Amino acid sequence: MEASATLRYLTEHGVKPSVQRLAVMEYLLEHHTHPSADEIYSALHPQMPTLSKTTVYNTLKLLTEQGAAIQLTIDERNVCFDADTSNHAHFLCTRCGRVFDIMLHNRAADAAPEMPEGFTVEQTAIYFRGCCRECACQQHEHKADC
Numbered sequence: 342m343e344a345s346a347t348l349r350y351l352t353e354h355g356v357k358p359s360v361q362r363l364a365v366m367e368y369l370l371e372h373h374t375h376p377s378a379d380e381i382y383s384a385l386h387p388q389m390p391t392l393s394k395t396t397v398y399n400t401l402k403l404l405t406e407q408g409a410a411i412q413l414t415i416d417e418r419n420v421c422f423d424a425d426t427s428n429h430a431h432f433l434c435t436r437c438g439r440v441f442d443i444m445l446h447n448r449a450a451d452a453a454p455e456m457p458e459g460f461t462v463e464q465t466a467i468y469f470r471g472c473c474r475e476c477a478c479q480q481h482e483h484k485a486d487c
């Protein structure tokens with residue numbers, strides 16, 4: 342994504358742009374791998390020696406608060422982030438630790454269970470845990486389709 346598009350994205354979400362915030366947002370928009378704060382820091386630090394871990398954490402907190410990104414707690418040891426704020430579920434492979442996007446065709450999150458009166462849903466998180474195709478293949482090497 343070009344720099345001006347990232348700038349626009351931040352402004353649209355009410356985030357005052359700074360060099361660091363632009364870099365973090367751009368990384369999230371370009372990497373749909375659900376990176377953690379540490380991964381983002383490690384990736385950006387070589388090009389931005391002045392960037393601190395605290396800045397990365399604070400930026401991610403701000404982006405999440407402003408709705409520019411979502412925070413996933415699918416892996417409780419490793420909070421990760423996603424610039425795709427559309428309605429989708431996540432799948433954590435417990436073997437390789439990767440987090441995959443799962444599309445919701447039936448808009449399951451919209452068909453919310455009946456809420457008690459006066460309750461408003463602001464966020465829905467659907468998490469699945471299991472074994473991804475690649476890891477399943479490694480377990481069953483005789484499978485022909487791998």
Ligand SMILES: [Zn+2]
Nearest residue numbers: 434437473476
């Ligand atoms: Zn896996």
Ligand SMILES: [Zn+2]
Nearest residue numbers: 423425441442
């Ligand atoms: Zn996602």
